[in-house]
Structure formats: structure tokens, C-alpha cells
Amino acid sequence: MHEMGIALQIIDIVKASLPEDAKGAPIERINLKIGKLSAVVADSLRFCFEIAVKDTALDGAVLHIEKIPVTARCNDCRHQWTLANPVFSCPACDGGAIDVLSGRELAVDSIEIKDESNSDDG
Amino acid sequence: MMVDLFHNKVRLHQGHESGTGAQAPAASSGSRKIKVVQRVLSVNEKMADANRRLFAAKRVFVLNVMSSPGSGKTTTLETTLNRIIAKIPSAVIVGDICTTNDADRLARSGAPVVQVNTDQFGGDCHLAAHVIEKAAADIDLDAIDLLIVENVGNLVCPAEFDIGEDARVVVLSVTEGEDKPAKYPVMFRACDLALLNKIDLLPYLDFDMDLVKRYIEQVHPGMPAIELSAKTEQGFEPWLEWLEARVRQKIG
Numbered sequence: 001m002h003e004m005g006i007a008l009q010i011i012d013i014v015k016a017s018l019p020e021d022a023k024g025a026p027i028e029r030i031n032l033k034i035g036k037l038s039a040v041v042a043d044s045l046r047f048c049f050e051i052a053v054k055d056t057a058l059d060g061a062v063l064h065i066e067k068i069p070v071t072a073r074c075n076d077c078r079h080q081w082t083l084a085n086p087v088f089s090c091p092a093c094d095g096g097a098i099d100v101l102s103g104r105e106l107a108v109d110s111i112e113i114k115d116e117s118n119s120d121d122g
Numbered sequence: 123m124m125v126d127l128f129h130n131k132v133r134l135h136q137g138h139e140s141g142t143g144a145q146a147p148a149a150s151s152g153s154r155k156i157k158v159v160q161r162v163l164s165v166n167e168k169m170a171d172a173n174r175r176l177f178a179a180k181r182v183f184v185l186n187v188m189s190s191p192g193s194g195k196t197t198t199l200e201t202t203l204n205r206i207i208a209k210i211p212s213a214v215i216v217g218d219i220c221t222t223n224d225a226d227r228l229a230r231s232g233a234p235v236v237q238v239n240t241d242q243f244g245g246d247c248h249l250a251a252h253v254i255e256k257a258a259a260d261i262d263l264d265a266i267d268l269l270i271v272e273n274v275g276n277l278v279c280p281a282e283f284d285i286g287e288d289a290r291v292v293v294l295s296v297t298e299g300e301d302k303p304a305k306y307p308v309m310f311r312a313c314d315l316a317l318l319n320k321i322d323l324l325p326y327l328d329f330d331m332d333l334v335k336r337y338i339e340q341v342h343p344g345m346p347a348i349e350l351s352a353k354t355e356q357g358f359e360p361w362l363e364w365l366e367a368r369v370r371q372k373i374g
Binding site for chain 2: 018019037096109110111
């Protein structure tokens, strides 16, 4: 529901992360990592992002989303597994003391910009 | 039977999706990759940490109360405030998209109430840390031991936003159906306690109390769930004991 806010944050992060010599270069792609437990709907995020970047330096940048599965580890028996359902107890020993290792991500991983310094293929 | 995995919150365009751990191929040969690795909500997280430091310095216990709209959150808090205000000086921050109805009701307890209008940080769906920072500035934190934040009615977004609280409570009314914990696992995992409200209506419903508790146990093993009715005040003692113990634990 707050995808526009997230899109605006992503734009801020991207702008702030560009090195001096890359400022103004066309941004081709923004690589995101989004965990399955993050309350983000990818279609809505893309929609909001496209509106927010219209006629800016980020216009045309593709949002590439790597979907991160939910993994957990049992604190009792150390079993580690990937969750297929929202059942957060250990499938090996039925223990409830677990650490969720991944699945909550919502991060900008990297940015790809057109390298105009050594690009000869346009 | 289990509810489908995380109700497909993340649906992706086929063309742009990559599998687990797959290395994203470069966009083209003439492109340069800049590593960033920054959490999108890091601005909120920093503000939440600042709030947490402020509340620790002022020795105020902060409770974030979340639920879907219509769960009886405000009635639960009205009753709670009436019962504890003489013992635990309290204030409330209420988040609502429109109207001051909830703030007006809660103010009758005598507790200072600050109504916040949700704003553009993430739209109208949750309270963010900077909103709490601003609202807390209107409260005399030296005069209170407990600050209750009544979040915007929503079982999804508020769970994502740290506001600098000490504990989180989710209110689920028995009219909402048993499978809500499995449908909204992020919310039920984020919380420290579930209040199962409106139990005075149980004789009129087909609600299976054991089943909802099983779902809660699946999603968040060990999390306590207290059955109560904000209307009749049945079941309030264990809830008030839980709350008072948590407040005392922090403020000493």
C-alpha cells in the first residue's frame, strides 16, 4: 500500500549513491532485493516508480527485482530450511525458537549505468 | 489446511524476475555496475532508533497497538486507560486517516491524546517513525510512564515500520475469522502479544478459538494470546497484568 513511498525512497537512494563521475549518466537498471515477507507488491512498485521518474534522469531505468525466499534456522537443533508456508516452527524438531535468516529484505543492491567512457556500441 | 504461502504478496513480472541467489546479468556490455546495498527503509529505521533513545532517556514505555479496522482497538484502549490511568500515567498517539473520533473517545479517560494525520511518507496506511517523533514533541514525556500508539487500522503495513516502540500488540476480533494470523504472518510475527477481542459475541458466531490459537502458534510459536471483551471487560486482568509488568520492567 505504501509502494509510492518506497519508490520515492529508492529514487533518493539511487541519486545519493551515484559517484561524482557518474552523475548525469543514464541509469539503465536498478537491482532490488525484496524478501517474500516484505509487504511490497512488485507490480504496484513498478507502476509508482515509472510515474515518479517520468522526465527525470531515472526515466527508463528498469527495476530488476530479485525475490528472496524465507529461510530460517532452529535454535535448538540448528536445522536450516526454506519456508513454503507461514509455519514458523522447526520441521525437524518442532521447536518454536527460530531465527528468520532471510525474507524481510527490501534493499537497493546495485545500480547499472551506461558507461559512456568506454562504450563504443552506443 | 494451510493458507497459501504469504498470500502472494510479491508477484513479479516474468521478464524481470530472477530466482534465488541468481546473479543478475549486466544490462549491457557498455554498462557499469555500482554496488549500493542499502535498505530502502533505512531512513525510517534511523528515526526509530532516535525515538527509542528519547523514550529510554525519558523512561517511557511505548506500546504499538495494531489491528485491522473495526477490531475494537479503540474500545480496548479506552477500557485499558480507564483501568490503569490512576496507576500508570499514560498518553496516547492516535493515527487515523480521517476524523478525530478515536482521539475524542480516548481523551475521556483523562490521558493526553495526540491525533496524527497520516502523511505522504508512505501514504495513509501506517505510522512512520518521523510521525511519532513529531507527535511525541506535543506530549510531556516527563509526566508519563506509558505511551500507547494506536496505529492505523491495517494488518499489513504497520508491521513494516519500526517507530521506536518497546512492544507490539495485535488486536484480532473474533468476528474477523480464524485464519487471519496465517494470512498476515508478518504482523503476527512482529508482535509480542495478541488480544482476541469481542469474546462476548462468541455465542453468536462459529468462531473456533482453538483454531485461531493454532494458527498463531504456527506463525509465532510461543506468543501469548489473551481472550477478552473490551465491552464487558471479561478477560482484562491478564492483559492489564501483562502491560503493567512490561511497563515496570522498563521504568523500574
